[in-house]
Structure formats: C-alpha cells, structure tokens
Amino acid sequence: MLNERDVIKLYVATFNRAPDTPGLWYWVYDSGLTLDGVAESFFDQPETQALYPPNTSTDNFIKAVYRNLFNREPDDAGLVYWRHELDSHRIPRSRFILAVMNGARGDDADILENKTEVGQYFALKNITDINLAKRVMDNIDRTRDSVLNAERMIDSYILSHP
Numbered sequence: 238m239l240n241e242r243d244v245i246k247l248y249v250a251t252f253n254r255a256p257d258t259p260g261l262w263y264w265v266y267d268s269g270l271t272l273d274g275v276a277e278s279f280f281d282q283p284e285t286q287a288l289y290p291p292n293t294s295t296d297n298f299i300k301a302v303y304r305n306l307f308n309r310e311p312d313d314a315g316l317v318y319w320r321h322e323l324d325s326h327r328i329p330r331s332r333f334i335l336a337v338m339n340g341a342r343g344d345d346a347d348i349l350e351n352k353t354e355v356g357q358y359f360a361l362k363n364i365t366d367i368n369l370a371k372r373v374m375d376n377i378d379r380t381r382d383s384v385l386n387a388e389r390m391i392d393s394y395i396l397s398h399p
Contacts, residue, residue, distance in 0.1 A: 245356040250334045253305040254370040255359035276331035307345040347379035355387040
C-alpha cells in the first residue's frame with residue numbers, strides 16, 4: 238500500500254502544491270499503483286503537461302523540481318549530473334523526481350518535511366481549491382513558523398468558505 242506522505246511529496250515536487258483531497262485519496266487508496274506508478278502517471282496528467290510542456294528544457298525541468306521541493310535551484314554539479322542522467326535517458330523524469338525527494342538532506346529535508354505536513358493538513362481539511370493549494374506552499378521554509386502560518390491560511394479559508 239502507498240504511503241500518503243510520499244504521495245504528498247510527489248504532489249509538491251511535481252505540481253508545487255498541496256494535494257486536493259479527492260486526488261490524494263484516489264492515488265493512495267484507489268489507483269492500485271506503486272509510488273513509481275503514481276509518479277509515472279502524474280506525467281500523463283493535463284496539469285503536468287501544462288507545467289512541463291514537451292519543449293521544456295532539461296535544465297528548466299530540473300530547476301523547477303528543486304524549487305518546488307527545496308525553494309532553491311540545484312548546485313552546478315547536481316545540475317550537470319541530473320542533466321546527463323535525463324538527457325541520456327538513463328532515468329525518466331518521473332524517477333528523477335523520486336530520486337531528488339528521497340535524497341533530501343539537512344535544510345532540504347526540513348523544508349520537504351514542512352511542505353509535506355502542510356500538504357497533509359490541507360488534504361485532511363477536504364479542500365479542493367487548487368489556487369489555495371499552491372498559495373499555502375509559497376512561504377514554506379525550514380521553520381515551524383512557516384508551517385503554522387500556512388495552517389492558519391488554510392483555517393482562515395475554511396472559516397470564509399463554510
């Protein structure tokens with residue numbers, strides 16, 4: 238069975254947003270896919286195609302995933318390494334995302350953990366507003382305050398949309 242938190246990380250990495258509740262529920266409980274399968278299936282989604290059209294350069298794709306996950310671009314050595322892996326087709330884009338997620342260390346791991354926590358909080362509130370799902374991730378960093386601020390934004394939304 239899939240781990241809900243891993244699918245939330247995949248939403249953050251791929252779409253730079255919290256998961257909508259029905260989408261998270263589908264991928265985790267109904268799709269019957271492994272995490273690799275979900276990552277691959279994400280690339281068939283219209284949202285992914287809009288974010289990363291076929292003409293998106295490898296460098297721009299790598300940088301986008303790093304910004305989505307860690308609020309930064311990769312270092313030069315990482316960019317060169319991943320560019321080679323992707324351009325040589327040794328690794329597909331969906332597996333690249335999983336590798337970067339799983340390789341998070343230090344501040345990167347803290348930021349990803351905070352984004353995952355906010356994504357889970359968002360999904361538990363049964364919100365489907367995709368714009369809010371993106372906005373709540375805007376200011377997440379390695380601090381606890383960033384998580385609390387995002388959760389307040391979510392709670393505020395719920396109060397204003399009964």
